[in-house]
Amino acid sequence: MEDKHQITVTSPLLPDLDEFHALLKEIWESKWITNNGSFHQRLEQALAEYLKVPYVSLFTNGTLPLITALQALRITGEVITTPYSFVATTHSLWWNGIKPVFVDIDPSTGNIDPERIEAAITPKTTAIMPVHVYGKPCDTIRIQEIADKYGLKVIYDAAHAFGVEVNGESILNAGDMSTLSFHATKVYNTIEGGAMVMHDAKTKKHIDYLKNFGFTGETEVVAPGINSKVDEMRSAYGLLNLRQVDDAIEARRKVAVAYRDALRSVEGITFFDDMPGVRHNYSYFPVFVDKEKYGMTRDELYFKMRESNVLGRRYFYPLISEFSTYRGLPSANPENIPNARRMASSVICLPMHHALTNSDVERIIDTIHK
Numbered sequence: 001m002e003d004k005h006q007i008t009v010t011s012p013l014l015p016d017l018d019e020f021h022a023l024l025k026e027i028w029e030s031k032w033i034t035n036n037g038s039f040h041q042r043l044e045q046a047l048a049e050y051l052k053v054p055y056v057s058l059f060t061n062g063t064l065p066l067i068t069a070l071q072a073l074r075i076t077g078e079v080i081t082t083p084y085s086f087v088a089t090t091h092s093l094w095w096n097g098i099k100p101v102f103v104d105i106d107p108s109t110g111n112i113d114p115e116r117i118e119a120a121i122t123p124k125t126t127a128i129m130p131v132h133v134y135g136k137p138c139d140t141i142r143i144q145e146i147a148d149k150y151g152l153k154v155i156y157d158a159a160h161a162f163g164v165e166v167n168g169e170s171i172l173n174a175g176d177m178s179t180l181s182f183h184a185t186k187v188y189n190t191i192e193g194g195a196m197v198m199h200d201a202k203t204k205k206h207i208d209y210l211k212n213f214g215f216t217g218e219t220e221v222v223a224p225g226i227n228s229k230v231d232e233m234r235s236a237y238g239l240l241n242l243r244q245v246d247d248a249i250e251a252r253r254k255v256a257v258a259y260r261d262a263l264r265s266v267e268g269i270t271f272f273d274d275m276p277g278v279r280h281n282y283s284y285f286p287v288f289v290d291k292e293k294y295g296m297t298r299d300e301l302y303f304k305m306r307e308s309n310v311l312g313r314r315y316f317y318p319l320i321s322e323f324s325t326y327r328g329l330p331s332a333n334p335e336n337i338p339n340a341r342r343m344a345s346s347v348i349c350l351p352m353h354h355a356l357t358n359s360d361v362e363r364i365i366d367t368i369h370k
């Protein structure tokens, strides 16, 4: 009988249960379960080494470091960002009372188009918040040039960019700060989790205060902080997952190669190729459907795939600028963001994770070939 099990867009990387159990036993015996425990400290250190960055501060998800980075840098007024992302990017601005200003994307990468940033700068602009969408690196050099020229801060939403390097250097070192998501659906996960990457010890200390209500000691609070402390169980889980993340990325790379080999000849289906000098993490595999050439709309293909139990996802449709909270903003005007609209209306992210089998990949490709 034909196997039609569900193939989901992703599947979490899970540590070995016996190894995790052994660490849980250690935590139980120590009776120290949260508040900067030893596993928490070890994970921050291990991540800084793995990611080739000077400092990492763990957070309980990928949204709170965005909100906290804006607080720490005292960003106000207007921030230039992309509509082509997960809604948390723009929400972090809204939670800080900042007005998002959407700038269109570069269709060759899906990332904010640096050449359109200057036109969106006003006297109220204080920062740029780009996103390395699907883990594809933004043009960080050009963005920094513009930021320096206008005296703006740059906070990268690097939720998708775990382990991504350009010419051997971590993409997370760009800008003033970068944030990561370690959600279950990401290349590297701590179930729920996230992190902020910063350049110096002073900032790391300040951020560590902010994620602990602003406490600097038992009786002193220096800022209106938040609670985003990661517990010992998730930290131990994260240490175990870090050991297998390279194998997971390699497994993902093989899936990407198989997709590209099979889909390059399909008229009306396009995708991104690897960028020279970049260590990709293959966090997502978006394909773009041209309805004239493919003979079917994106949604027709999407629902046809679902009928075969192949559950791709339309990340990022609708655009953030189309949600009710944001669509009244002047920069949400569809005429301002034609490339983002085109991408959002043509994208399907194919299933992409470490545990896909060859027959899964064949089944997925078949649904597109048919």
Ligand code: T4K
Pocket: 008, 009, 010, 011, 012, 061, 062, 063, 064, 085, 086, 088, 089, 131, 157, 159, 160, 181, 182, 183, 184, 185, 193, 194, 311, 313, 315
């Ligand atoms: N910035 C960017 C650019 C982001 O993409 C995100 C999050 C953030 C910031 C914020 O970071 P976090 O605060 O979330 O850490 C997912 C994730 O919830 C979200 O983390 C992610 N981006 C976003 C792009 O996707 P959903 O609602 O699409 O996930 P869900 O629950 O539908 O899961 C998708 C598939 O994954 C399921 O069909 C099966 C599989 N799955 C999922 C979970 C949760 C599993 O197999 N096991 C699981 O436990 O949002």
